[in-house]
Amino acid sequence: MIEKKTLLxxxxxxxxxxxxxxxxxxxxKVDLEISSGDFLAIAGPSGSGKSTMLNLISLIDTPTxxxxxxxxxxxxxxxxxxxxxxxxxxxxxxxxxxxxIPVLSAIENVAFPLQLQKxxxxxxxxxxxxxxxxxxLGEHLNHRPSNLSGGQKQRVAIARALITDPEIIIADxxxxxxxxxxxxxxxxxxxxxxxxxxxxxxxxxxxxKVIDNVQSVITLQDGEIISA
Amino acid sequence: MNYLNxxxxxxxxxxKRSLVTIFTICLGFTALGIIGGxxxxxxxxxxxxxxxxxxxGHFTIAKPDFFEKGKINPEEYLWDEEELKxxxxxxxxxxxxxxxxxxxxxxxxxxxxxSSTIFITEAIVPEDDxxxxxxxxxxxxxxxxxxxxxxxxxxxxxxxxxxxxxxxxLKKGDYLTLLTTTKDGIAxxxxxxxxxxxxxxxxxxxxxxxxSNFYLAQELYxxxxxxxxxxxxxxxxxxxxxxxxxxxKLNNSGYKVESRTWDQLSLTYGKVKTMFSVIFxxxxxxxxxxxxxxxxxTMQMAVTERTREIGTIRAIGVLRKDIVKLFCIEGxxxxxxxxxxxxxxxxxxxxxxKTLNVTFIPPVASVEVPILLILKPAxxxxxxxxxxxxxxxxxxxxxxxxARQKVVTSLSQIN
Numbered sequence: 001m002i003e004k005k006t007l008l009x010x011x012x013x014x015x016x017x018x019x020x021x022x023x024x025x026x027x028x029k030v031d032l033e034i035s036s037g038d039f040l041a042i043a044g045p046s047g048s049g050k051s052t053m054l055n056l057i058s059l060i061d062t063p064t065x066x067x068x069x070x071x072x073x074x075x076x077x078x079x080x081x082x083x084x085x086x087x088x089x090x091x092x093x094x095x096x097x098x099x100x101i102p103v104l105s106a107i108e109n110v111a112f113p114l115q116l117q118k119x120x121x122x123x124x125x126x127x128x129x130x131x132x133x134x135x136x137l138g139e140h141l142n143h144r145p146s147n148l149s150g151g152q153k154q155r156v157a158i159a160r161a162l163i164t165d166p167e168i169i170i171a172d173x174x175x176x177x178x179x180x181x182x183x184x185x186x187x188x189x190x191x192x193x194x195x196x197x198x199x200x201x202x203x204x205x206x207x208x209k210v211i212d213n214v215q216s217v218i219t220l221q222d223g224e225i226i227s228a
Numbered sequence: 229m230n231y232l233n234x235x236x237x238x239x240x241x242x243x244k245r246s247l248v249t250i251f252t253i254c255l256g257f258t259a260l261g262i263i264g265g266x267x268x269x270x271x272x273x274x275x276x277x278x279x280x281x282x283x284x285g286h287f288t289i290a291k292p293d294f295f296e297k298g299k300i301n302p303e304e305y306l307w308d309e310e311e312l313k314x315x316x317x318x319x320x321x322x323x324x325x326x327x328x329x330x331x332x333x334x335x336x337x338x339x340x341x342x343s344s345t346i347f348i349t350e351a352i353v354p355e356d357d358x359x360x361x362x363x364x365x366x367x368x369x370x371x372x373x374x375x376x377x378x379x380x381x382x383x384x385x386x387x388x389x390x391x392x393x394x395x396x397x398l399k400k401g402d403y404l405t406l407l408t409t410t411k412d413g414i415a416x417x418x419x420x421x422x423x424x425x426x427x428x429x430x431x432x433x434x435x436x437x438x439x440s441n442f443y444l445a446q447e448l449y450x451x452x453x454x455x456x457x458x459x460x461x462x463x464x465x466x467x468x469x470x471x472x473x474x475x476x477k478l479n480n481s482g483y484k485v486e487s488r489t490w491d492q493l494s495l496t497y498g499k500v501k502t503m504f505s506v507i508f509x510x511x512x513x514x515x516x517x518x519x520x521x522x523x524x525x526t527m528q529m530a531v532t533e534r535t536r537e538i539g540t541i542r543a544i545g546v547l548r549k550d551i552v553k554l555f556c557i558e559g560x561x562x563x564x565x566x567x568x569x570x571x572x573x574x575x576x577x578x579x580x581x582k583t584l585n586v587t588f589i590p591p592v593a594s595v596e597v598p599i600l601l602i603l604k605p606a607x608x609x610x611x612x613x614x615x616x617x618x619x620x621x622x623x624x625x626x627x628x629x630x631a632r633q634k635v636v637t638s639l640s641q642i643n
Contacts, residue, residue, distance in 0.1 A: 055636050058543065060539075060542075060635035060639065061635070061636040062634075084542065084546070084547050084548075085545065085547075087543060087544070087545055088545025093543050095540065095639070099537070099539075099540040099639075101540070102241070102537075103234070103237035103238055103240075103241050104234075104237075112544060115230075116544065116546060121230070160544070
């Protein structure tokens with residue numbers, strides 16, 4: 001058995017929001033360790049803290065207390081620019097509502113993160129075309145997001161998250177805007193990529209059908225992990 | 229990442245809003261172009277009036293302090309015949325000088341035998357004046373030749389201002405008596421023939437101006453000298469350097485002299501130019517603020533609508549400064565397009581005005597001149613740059629806050 005390398009650790013991570021004058025504790029002293037190659041689902045009811053946890057892991061939000069370490073590097077020690085570059089190179093993010101850039105075609109959306117790494121347009125587009133073909137969108141390379149279905153948009157979003165060959169892909173409710181059949185196709189695609197490319201996937205879902213198909217599940221309730 | 233391409237697509241995405249913004253910029257640029265073009269024309273006409281009609285040439289030479297105290301004690305500042313000959317000789321030898329002509333200025337009472345009024349006369353050498361009238365001012369040389377008879381024997385011919393003519397009930401061919409004093413203060417008079425009645429172009433002197441022959445004025449003033457020499461240059465663009473060179477040469481030759489340029493001597497040019505330049509600056513500021521606010525509004529709307537998108541591209545790896553850069557490029561592109569669209573419109577308006585030959589009377593002038601747009605890069609380029617800077621500033625102001633916003637906050641924006 002191959003020993004898995006620790007990719008990410010959350011130690012005593014809490015997140016508190018203010019909704020007007022009301023204090024909301026979204027996460028409460030969460031400890032978590034994620035290893036490379038994991039395919040992990042975060043389950044829990046609405047308001048349990050799933051999105052907050054994924055936002056913190058994605059480094060698009062900062063914890064109120066506690067530490068997040070990526071491969072031993074404490075994120076707190078990085079500047080905003082360093083975190084942005086880190087996200088671009090090491091983390092792929094798949095959004096619930098796809099969040100594709102409407103003025104770019106499918107292939108341009110996918111090539112976008114690579115172009116931020118100063119890769120040539122030719123090279124980026126070639127790779128984007130290959131990945132889109134791999135996720136089953138070889139026929140839709142030049143379609144704008146407005147001309148794609150929900151499932152196709154989410155495939156583009158996954159391809160965009162994959163293109164930089166990140167260490168981890170984080171998906172917040174990737175199937176919630178899709179019908180159950182398309183949702184399962186997306187989960188199977190992610191599973192397939194996890195098995196073939198060994199990419200770490202963490203995603204949240206409150207759909208029992210999706211959760212039943214995943215081996216590792218963390219359940220959150222009121223900002224705390226109640227089962228792992 | 230090709231931000232320009234990205235910016236162009238975003239401009240196209242909100243076509244109507246972008247078009248309104250570009251139209252506002254275009255309108256502002258066109259308005260300033262028209263005002264600036266008309267002002268250039270007014271300044272050019274006033275310059276022509278000063279150099280040619282007021283007969284100031286490119287610059288005037290006189291004895292030191294003449295320009296300040298010459299009117300109180302004019303005889304003290306007269307050059308005698310020998311001095312005048314010497315100075316004229318040096319000037320006419322200079323390869324830069326087109327014309328150097330002596331002048332005398334007298335004043336007194338003009339009478340038709342029944343009534344009288346004050347007059348001032350500029351005494352000119354007719355053959356020199358015919359040359360002065362052909363002086364190139366901003367490319368124009370073709371103008372009505374109002375001067376005096378070249379025939380030295382007809383030195384009693386004068387041309388008078390049209391208002392002086394009507395005030396004294398005189399017309400071309402009538403006689404006029406000029407009563408003045410010699411340099412020693414003795415009364416002297418001459419009967420002169422009115423050879424021409426014309427509008428001097430300057431309402432301040434049109435009712436008292438007499439253009440007289442230099443040799444007649446010498447007799448009236450009892451001198452063989454002159455008080456001033458008016459100079460025109462072959463290359464007026466190079467005036468400052470040439471003027472300095474000539475003045476140095478004259479002073480080194482033992483002639484203590486000083487000089488004043490046409491714009492320093494013109495009674496109206498400087499004041500009118502200052503007034504209109506201030507108006508133009510105020511208008512430029514107002515229009516630039518309108519452009520800036522319009523763009524700020526457009527960019528602010530774009531930023532608000534695209535907050536989630538900004539959050540997304542920040543999450544993917546776009547740096548804060550690049551968010552600002554993206555919006556600044558969008559703003560500048562709209563600014564540049566607006567100005568570029570305005571340019572052919574300006575040239576078209578200039579062409580139409582030239583074709584229609586519409587005329588007007590410029591301020592402090594009394595003769596009609598055509599309304600023309602003189603489009604000079606020196607006026608257009610700064611406005612172009614100013615509008616681009618305004619576009620940049622408004623885009624920067626609109627985007628800097630969103631660029632600083634936390635990614636998660638931007639992503640949670642509900643459009």
